[in-house]
Amino acid sequence: MNDRNKFIGSILILIGTVIGAGILALPIVCAGMGFVRASIALIVVCAIMLITGLLTLEVNLAFKPYRNHLGTMAEATLGQYGKIVSWIVTILLLYALTSAYISGNSSLLGSNLERFTSIRLPDYSSKFLVTMALGSIVCWSTNVVDIFNRSFLSVKG
Numbered sequence: 571m572n573d574r575n576k577f578i579g580s581i582l583i584l585i586g587t588v589i590g591a592g593i594l595a596l597p598i599v600c601a602g603m604g605f606v607r608a609s610i611a612l613i614v615v616c617a618i619m620l621i622t623g624l625l626t627l628e629v630n631l632a633f634k635p636y637r638n639h640l641g642t643m644a645e646a647t648l649g650q651y652g653k654i655v656s657w658i659v660t661i662l663l664l665y666a667l668t669s670a671y672i673s674g675n676s677s678l679l680g681s682n683l684e685r686f687t688s689i690r691l692p693d694y695s696s697k698f699l700v701t702m703a704l705g706s707i708v709c710w711s712t713n714v715v716d717i718f719n720r721s722f723l724s725v726k727g
Contacts, residue, residue: 579719585723596612596615629647641653644656672700675704679691679700
């Protein structure tokens with residue numbers, strides 16, 4: 571795999587993991603607000619994400635390569651307690667994202683399975699199936715994860 575292909579794959583992994591849920595969730599959550607209010611809310615959320623991303627980038631660029639991860643940046647700018655809080659918040663974010671993806675995909679699996687085959691699965695079964703399917707993809711190979719991520723983002727795009 572050439573460097574350009576790895577670079578594009580890295581960008582798509584970042585898009586899929588960091589803003590993938592927001593791409594789906596924010597418009598659905600804002601739909602009941604009406605078009606004008608929802609548009610304003612989405613623009614405000616986009617501006618906040620842009621500002622925090624640029625601030626994180628500025629701190630990131632102040633550190634040497636391979637010493638610019640979140641723990642090092644938090645420790646240097648916020649101290650030891652800041653480092654601990656940043657790790658706890660990161661772990662909570664990853665847990666929330668994982669549970670949201672499993673919950674959302676299991677409800678899609680359950681509703682589509684019931685619609686097309688008239689088979690009704692209990693919630694725990696569909697969550698188990700989704701976790702096993704996505705977990706097996708991750709365990710198979712990073713190249714397979716990259717291929718699946720590229721195809722899902724292509725469909726989403």
